[in-house]
Amino acid sequence: MTLADLIENYIKQRLLNSKDQSIAISRAQLAEQFRCVPSQINYVLTTRFTIERGYIIESRRGGGGYIRIFRLDPKERENLIVQLFHEIGQSVSEAAADNFLDAFLELSAINRKQVQLIRAYLQQEVVGNSEEQDRLRASLLKAMIFVVLNQ
């Protein structure tokens, strides 16, 4: 459990407690709270709270500046899942595949074990990130996601 993980969990907890699926934070203050440099907060936000994972970040600089984190509306869950599936497209790198799996997991479209299975199978069957491999990876990923979503 790294510092980045701790900050990630803290933000997610605050989002769960929030009324409107969004919270505002002060970068400097949060950095102070976790005894780290402010840019560490940016690192957590850019690696963990991406659009693919279902978050939107809005911020303002200057005096009274802030960072606001939105969790996408669960009402649109189905649409998001379908959209996410389409976003996989024809070709994905290994890292991109992981992001997609995490995104499906975040949406509770699939569970943790299914993620492990799919990831493991992809790693076993698809090695490297050549264009051909990326295409095969996308095909396999979509096929496996398809069955777990629909069965």
Next chain:
Amino acid sequence: MTLADLIENYIKQRLLNSKDQSIAISRAQLAEQFRCVPSQINYVLTTRFTIERGYIIESRRGGGGYIRIFRLDPKERENLIVQLFHEIGQSVSEAAADNFLDAFLELSAINRKQVQLIRAYLQQEVVGNSEEQDRLRASLLKAMIFVVLNQ
């Protein structure tokens, strides 16, 4: 009893003692414990903790990195099913794919709905019976069978 065997036994013992059929290890730390190079751990994992033997490996590099080992639930009829899975091979025609699906159905490895889903998805994604299409069909079929078998 080689070093690889010792490490294998150690990991299996820890899995037995674990609550959720999974443990996390530090590659460097485990290597230190057994007085060997870190890559020896990879050797043990890739030779002894494969999917075929019922294990899944997940890992993360970088600071706070780890290796997590999951034990899959051992199933009845596992040998037959695994064998059938391997028989799919690298290339299957549409008719052959249907036969494999029926065979899995006979073994109650998958259910009717899953068969329909897989068949429909294959028909949608793979057209024709050229060698290239047959290879893609085999890949997708195995990927989808894999997830429904193991999840």
Next chain:
DNA sequence: AAATCGAAGGTCAGTAATGGTCAAACGAAA
């Protein structure tokens, strides 16, 4: 109104901390 200042947040490159890969050497069994 324009210039300036201070208080936010943003970016990026560098360093450290992990784990991954692969080919060669080794060694026991056939």
Next chain:
DNA sequence: TTTCGTTTGACCATTACTGACCTTCGATTT
């Protein structure tokens, strides 16, 4: 002697974290 599983180490890839420097924006001063 050959073969095949084991072991090693050099080199690679990924992730976490930091700090110097940059940009933006509101408020204050000229």
